[in-house]
Amino acid sequence: MSEQVATRSAAATTATAGRRPAPRLLLALALIACAVASIPLVYLVVRAGSGGLDAAITVLFRPRVPQLLLNTVTLATAVTGTCVLIGVPTAFLLARARLPLRRLWAVLAALPLAVPSYLAAYGWLATAPALHGFWASWLVLTLVSVPYVTLPVAAALRAGTTGLDDVARTLGRGPWRAFWLGTWPQIRPATLAGALLVCLYVLSEFGAVSLFRFPVLTTAIQQAYGASFNRSYAAILATVLVLLAILVVLGEQAARGRAARRFGSVAGMARQRVIRLKNWTAPAIALLAVVPALAVGLPVAVLFARLLEAETLRALDVADLGQATLNTLALSAGGALIALLLALPIGVLAARYRGRLVRAVESIGYLALGLPGIVVGLSLVFFSLSVLPGLYQTALVLAFAYGVLFMPKAIGAIRSSTAQVPTSLEDVSRTLGYGKLQTWWLVTARLARPGIAAGGLLVAVTAMKELPATLLLRPTGTDTLAIELWARTDVSAYGAAAPYAATLILVAAVPAFLLSGAGRGRLDGVRT
Amino acid sequence: MRAPRFLTTAGITILALGLTSCAGASPAEDAAAESTGSDGELTLYAGRDEALIAPLIEKFTDDTGIEVIARYGSSSELNALLLEEGDNTPAQVFLSQDAGALGSLSNAGLVAKIPEQLAELIPAGFTSEDDSWIGITGRARVIAYDGEKLSEEEVPDAVDDLIAPEWNGRVGFAPGNASMQSFVTAYRVLEGEEAADAWVQGISENSPVLTESNGATLDLVNSGQLDIGLINHYYWFEDAAEVGADGMRAQLKFLPGDAGGMVNVTGAAILSSAAEDPDALEFLEYLVSEAGQRYFVENTFEYPLLPGVDAPEGLPKLESLVNADLDLSNLASLEQTQELLAKYGLL
Incomplete structure (x- = not known):
């Protein structure tokens, strides 16, 4: 019954969606973005192919490879599952429960985004040196990835309604059953989108797993570059990673496809009941506090302990730190802009149109996220030298690399926020004589802006922490905070690294703060 | 409406300023400077820690007047980068943590021969067999x-x-x-x-x-x-x-x-595009000079490879350790x- 209600309200707003063919301009732009996203894939095929079939077979049949594959899949599954189990209740509390210091919890929930996985892992290792292997990697990667689920689900809950739950309750369903029938379908696409980002991220992660000595495909790829000096070995292993990423993306699409068709948008029904927790307030707050405390509090505490060492402060070059901070800001902002430009046509296409081509374009857009940064970095070295040699080793190419690497993080946000804009509003605009582009700019983009901004911020915060592609593509002599950090941890000079690590977390906390509910509130305020 | 437009404008301005300010040296200029004469400038890919190499470069520049544009990274990443760049590399010299990386560049035909009188300085077994690179430290x-x-x-x-x-x-x-x-x-x-x-x-x-x-x-x-x-x-x-x-x-x-x-040895090679570059050669000469070798002994406790320079105190003699005349760059x-x-x- 409640499903029918949702179906009808969704049908009212998205009746025409998916039936019309996509406009040529949009499709062309999406295809261009898709071509850009496939640069790393083309590169991989070229490199993997250059070794010949024999090399591929030798590498793939090494006795260790099945173990690496199993480790990779197990870790990605476990981290993704745990992030959903923690992220959805967290989002629910943030969006629907009456909590003291509500904004504070919203900000804290987003803050783990600011902590690079290698820093979190380092913080844990400094505290408990015996940590290693699967459980340590699972713990740290889960801690830093939970916001990828929490943020979109909280946004979906805020935009959604409890009206359907109420219908289910009046028809005699218990509260859990009512949630399952009324609210879960509304947040399912957001949950899946977040889970997809987590899963692809874990596939490509190198920093934490290498510190915890958990052998996965990315560590093997790094070893192939590090010791065999054989690029085709590395490319063959990376191709395996791409195949895994394709499975993950297709799986998410299949799961979402059904959900999206049944429950498009429920705009216009946004009645929300706030839940009073009463005796459950303390446990709820404990749940909200534990992830930020372990993901942010612990590494920051370790950093401060290091920071207070006299030698660290004496050795600090303030001008150097300032320049690295500026570089980091400019490059990540540039990366976010480029990622948005690439992700917009793909996200809008995926939100408004269906079909095999649309699905393929969206899938390819996501794949770069499943690749280790070193592979994407090398592919862009290859690309920029053969296409734009004049721009090689300029900031522009590095920002472009960030755009390619992280545009998947913006695609989901753009898609879901565009899908929530009723097409009937666009139709009204068209009947008033506005053109397609004008309508998009005046109606769709304006209403979807919080989502689009969130996508850009997510890219920016990730780009700030990026290391392997930055090492390869940066202009010679240009340092970012992540590079400075790397240069200092490399000589085991953790003390000297502390100021850079602290600044990086601080700077990355700004977009993370804006991504939390607090940031959203302000954006809304500006609009009116 | 005003606020977002202001934010956008400010954002784009910061971005433009930032991206130009961190543009660094243009590789096109470096590539154009590859003539046979000294241009007083050298692009180095350094696969070792910046904290270690930067002071050495500073001394080199003080002594010779040659400016060094250094790009730091791990040896393996820079090696992958050099293989990808091929003949288009802006680098003139590659300083590597290990011999294997140098061997792979040599196999790919990307390095220039080290002049004999320089290559001879380092005893066999601690440097390349075909003068494609030179050993620096052990x-x-x-x-x-x-x-x-x-x-x-x-x-x-x-x-x-x-x-x-x-x-x-x-x-x-x-x-x-x-x-x-x-x-x-x-x-x-x-x-x-x-x-x-x-x-x-x-x-x-x-x-x-x-x-x-x-x-x-x-x-x-x-x-x-x-x-x-x-x-x-x-x-x-x-x-x-x-x-x-x-x-x-x-x-x-x-x-x-x-x-x-x-x-094991660390070493350096001259990239083929810089075969005739006197600055590149001068840098390699400096690395295996007494001053250069002493710098490594004092700062990294590595073994000097130039005969006559003493090993760090407290370490067993280099001759007592196995070397077996290995060609460490034999891939x-x-x-x-x-x-x-x-x-x-x-x-």
Whole structure:
């Protein structure tokens, strides 16, 4: 019954969606973005192919490879599952429960985004040196990835309604059953989108797993570059990673496809009941506090302990730190802009149109996220030298690399926020004589802006922490905070690294703060 | 509406300013400067720590007036980068942590020959066989042991002992690390393929602790997580410089005469596009000059390769350590080593 209600309200707003063919301009732009996203894939095929079939077979049949594959899949599954189990209740509390210091919890929930996985892992290792292997990697990667689920689900809950739950309750369903029938379908696409980002991220992660000595495909790829000096070995292993990423993306699409068709948008029904927790307030707050405390509090505490060492402060070059901070800001902002430009046509296409081509374009857009940064970095070295040699080793190419690497993080946000804009509003605009582009700019983009901004911020915060592609593509002599950090941890000079690590977390906390509910509130305020 | 437009404008301005300010040196200019005469400028890819190399470069510039544009990275990443750049590289000199990377550039035809009078300075076995690169410093493979659990006498004198049941689960190393693999190559050359196969099998069945790097291995020993680690000697000195020698729980044991105590070298090559560049040559000459070699001895505790320069105090003589006239940049041999490690699931 409640499903029918949702179906009808969704049908009212998205009746025409998916039936019309996509406009040529949009499709062309999406295809261009898709071509850009496939640069790393083309590169991989070229490199993997250059070794010949024999090399591929030798590498793939090494006795260790099945173990690496199993480790990779197990870790990605476990981290993704745990992030959903923690992220959805967290989002629910943030969006629907009456909590003291509500904004504070919203900000804290987003803050783990600011902590690079290698820093979190380092913080844990400094505290408990015996940590290693699967459980340590699972713990740290889960801690830093939970916001990828929490943020979109909280946004979906805020935009959604409890009206359907109420219908289910009046028809005699218990509260859990009512949630399952009324609210879960509304947040399912957001949950899946977040889970997809987590899963692809874990596939490509190198920093934490290498510190915890958990052998996965990315560590093997790094070893192939590090010791065999054989690029085709590395490319063959990376191709395996791409195949895994394709499975993950297709799986998410299949799961979402059904959900999206049944429950498009429920705009216009946004009645929300706030839940009073009463005796459950303390446990709820404990749940909200534990992830930020372990993901942010612990590494920051370790950093401060290091920071207070006299030698660290004496050795600090303030001008150097300032320049690295500026570089980091400019490059990540540039990366976010480029990622948005690439992700917009793909996200809008995926939100408004269906079909095999649309699905393929969206899938390819996501794949770069499943690749280790070193592979994407090398592919862009290859690309920029053969296409734009004049721009090689300029900031522009590095920002472009960030755009390619992280545009998947913006695609989901753009898609879901565009899908929530009723097409009937666009139709009204068209009947008033506005053109397609004008309508998009005046109606769709304006209403979807919080989502689009969130996508850009997510890219920016990730780009700030990026290391392997930055090492390869940066202009010679240009340092970012992540590079400075790397240069200092490399000589085991953790003390000297502390100021850079602290600044990086601080700077990355700004977009993370804006991504939390607090940031959203302000954006809304500006609009009116 | 006003606020977002202001934000957008401000954002774009910051972005434009930022991107131009961090644009750094344009590679097109560097590439254009590859003439036969000295242009007083040199682009270096340095696969070693910036904190270590930057002061050396500063001295070089003071002495010669040649400006060095240095790009830092790990040797393996810069090696991958150079292979990808090919002849289009802006780099004139590559300074590498290990010989294998230099060998791969040489195989790809990307390096220029080192002039004979320079190449001759470094004794055979510590430099390339075909003058495609030159050895700069040496680092010994050593055993790092937990000084609180073990005395020096209890630590084996040879890696052969490490496959005994007594050391089950107590030995760690980084199988993917280039210098670890050089040691296995040395074992194959010195003791023969059969013995090497038996040793790798033995150690793989002795529940080894596998790490991603020498540094990580040493950290484990130093924090009491691991009894014995196979590493390069200078990592210990780097850590000791940070926390003081007294603060080091890990202690070193050198293995004179054993394959497990062999010597790896770091080296440098001139990229083929800079074959005639006098600045590049001058930089290499500086690295193997007495001043250059002393700098490494004093700052990294590595072995100097130029005869006549004394090794760091307290280290066994370079001659007492196994070298076996290995060609450390022989990649075909390296590949055999990797197959051996892969056979027993270590790689």
